[in-house]
Amino acid sequence: MIASLFDLTLCLLILAAAGAAVFGRAAFMAVVFFIVYGILIAIAWLRLGAIDVALAEAAIGAGLTGVLLLAALARITRRIDAPEPSTGPDRTTLATALASLVIASAIAFAFLTLPEPQGLQERVAENLADAGAENPVTAVLLNFRGWDTLLESIVLLAALLGIWTLARDEAWGGRAGPRHVTRPGGVLAQFGRVLPPIGLLVGIYLVWAGSKQPGGAFQGGTVLAAVWIVTIMAGLMQAPRVADRALRAALVIGPVIFLALAVAGVVAGAFLVFPPVHAGWLILAVEAVLTLSIAVTLAMLVFGPPEEEEKP
Amino acid sequence: MSDLFTIVMTASGLVFFAAGTLGLIRFPDTHSRLHALTKADNLGLGLIALGLAVQVPGLADLFKLVLIWALAILAAGATAQLVARIAAPADLGEEPQSPPDETGDGETRRT
Incomplete structure (x- = not known):
C-alpha cells in the first residue's frame, strides 16, 4: 500500500517535472527541471530494480547532461541578449511538435505491436558462464x-x-x-x-x-x-x-x-x-x-x- | 524500540525538510532562502540518517550512511556559500561587480 503510494507519487512528480521542463517559460527553469526530472527517473529505475540504469541515469542523465545544459545556457545568454519568445507558436515550434508527435507515435506503434515478450533474461543467464x-x-x-x-x-x-x-x-x-x-x-x-x-x-x-x-x-x-x-x-x-x-x-x-x-x-x-x-x-x-x-x-x-x- | 526511534527521527527530519521548503518558497531574498535551505539539509538529512542508522545491517552500511550525510553537508555548505556570494550585491541593492560566469560561482574570474 505504502509502496504503491510512493510509486504513484513518484510517477506524478516525474510527469510534473517533465511538464515544467518542456513548458517552462524561462530556459534556466527548463534546465533545472530537466535535472530534477533526471534524478526522479533514476529513483524510478531504482524502484524497478534496474540499479545499473539508475546509476547511469543519475550520473549521466541528471548530472553530466545538466552541467552541459547549464554551460550551454551560459554561452547562449552571453552571446545573445535574450529576445523574449513570441507568444504564439511559430513555425519551428510547430515543426518540432509535429516531429516529436511522429516519433512518439512510431515508438508507441512499435511498442504495441511487439510480440508477447519472451524476455532475454533466461538466455542471458544460460550463457553467463561464457560471458566473462x-x-x-x-x-x-x-x-x-x-x-x-x-x-x-x-x-x-x-x-x-x-x-x-x-x-x-x-x-x-x-x-x-x-x-x-x-x-x-x-x-x-x-x-x-x-x-x-x-x-x-x-x-x-x-x-x-x-x-x-x-x-x-x-x-x-x-x-x-x-x-x-x-x-x-x-x-x-x-x-x-x-x-x-x-x-x-x-x-x-x-x-x-x-x-x-x-x-x-x-x-x-x-x-x-x-x-x-x-x-x-x-x-x-x-x-x-x-x-x-x-x-x-x-x-x-x-x-x-x-x-x-x-x-x- | 529501534523502530520507534527511526519513526520519530525520520519524522522530525521530514519536518525540517518541510520547513526548509516553505522557507525557500516564502522568504523574500536569496540569503534568507539559503538560510532556510541549509537548515533543511543539515538537520533534516542528519535526523533521517540518524533514524536509519539503527536499522542498518552492518558497519559498512553505517559508514555509507554517514558518508552520504557528510558529502551532502559539504556540498550544501559549499554551494550555499557560492550562491550567497553571487547574490550579495543584488541583495544589498548594488550593481553586480562582475558578470556571473558559466561556472556560476562567485569566486571565479574569467581571464
Whole structure:
C-alpha cells in the first residue's frame, strides 16, 4: 500500500517535472527541471530494480547532461541578449511538435505491436558462464551486445568533435574552455580539494565492481570525469590543450582497443566475439580503457571548445 | 524500540525538510532562502540518517550512511556559500561587480 503510494507519487512528480521542463517559460527553469526530472527517473529505475540504469541515469542523465545544459545556457545568454519568445507558436515550434508527435507515435506503434515478450533474461543467464562477467548487465553490454557499447563510445567522440568545431581558428589547439581562477583557500578551492579523493575511490570502485554487481565503465567514467571537472573549476588545475597528444590518445584508446579486439575476434571465429576462456580479463581490460576514454571525453565535452590561445 | 526511534527521527527530519521548503518558497531574498535551505539539509538529512542508522545491517552500511550525510553537508555548505556570494550585491541593492560566469560561482574570474 505504502509502496504503491510512493510509486504513484513518484510517477506524478516525474510527469510534473517533465511538464515544467518542456513548458517552462524561462530556459534556466527548463534546465533545472530537466535535472530534477533526471534524478526522479533514476529513483524510478531504482524502484524497478534496474540499479545499473539508475546509476547511469543519475550520473549521466541528471548530472553530466545538466552541467552541459547549464554551460550551454551560459554561452547562449552571453552571446545573445535574450529576445523574449513570441507568444504564439511559430513555425519551428510547430515543426518540432509535429516531429516529436511522429516519433512518439512510431515508438508507441512499435511498442504495441511487439510480440508477447519472451524476455532475454533466461538466455542471458544460460550463457553467463561464457560471458566473462558475473553481472548480467555488464555481460550484455560488453559481450552479448558489445556493438551498442562500441558505437556509443564512438558517438561520444563524434559529439566532442562537434563541440570542437565551434572553436575559432586562432584559438584552435589551446586549452579547452575558459580559464578558472579562484581565491586560494576559498570555499571553491577547498571544496575542489576535499572531493576528488572520495570521487576517485567511488569511480574506480564502480568500474571494478561492474563485472560482478551494478556499475561499469560508463557510471565509473562519469564519476571520474566529475572529479576532473571539479578540480579544474576549483582552479587547482588547468584544462588540457586540445592539441595535446596524450589527451587525444586518452580520447581514442577505449574505442580503438575495443574495435581491435572485435576485429581480432574474427580470427577466433566471428566479429566482436570474445573466446569464453579469455572473456574475463578481456572484458576487464576493455572496461578499463573504455573508462579512461569515457571519463576524458565527458570532461572535455563539459570544458567546451578552446577559447583563447595562450600568449607565451 | 529501534523502530520507534527511526519513526520519530525520520519524522522530525521530514519536518525540517518541510520547513526548509516553505522557507525557500516564502522568504523574500536569496540569503534568507539559503538560510532556510541549509537548515533543511543539515538537520533534516542528519535526523533521517540518524533514524536509519539503527536499522542498518552492518558497519559498512553505517559508514555509507554517514558518508552520504557528510558529502551532502559539504556540498550544501559549499554551494550555499557560492550562491550567497553571487547574490550579495543584488541583495544589498548594488550593481553586480562582475558578470556571473558559466561556472556560476562567485569566486571565479574569467581571464
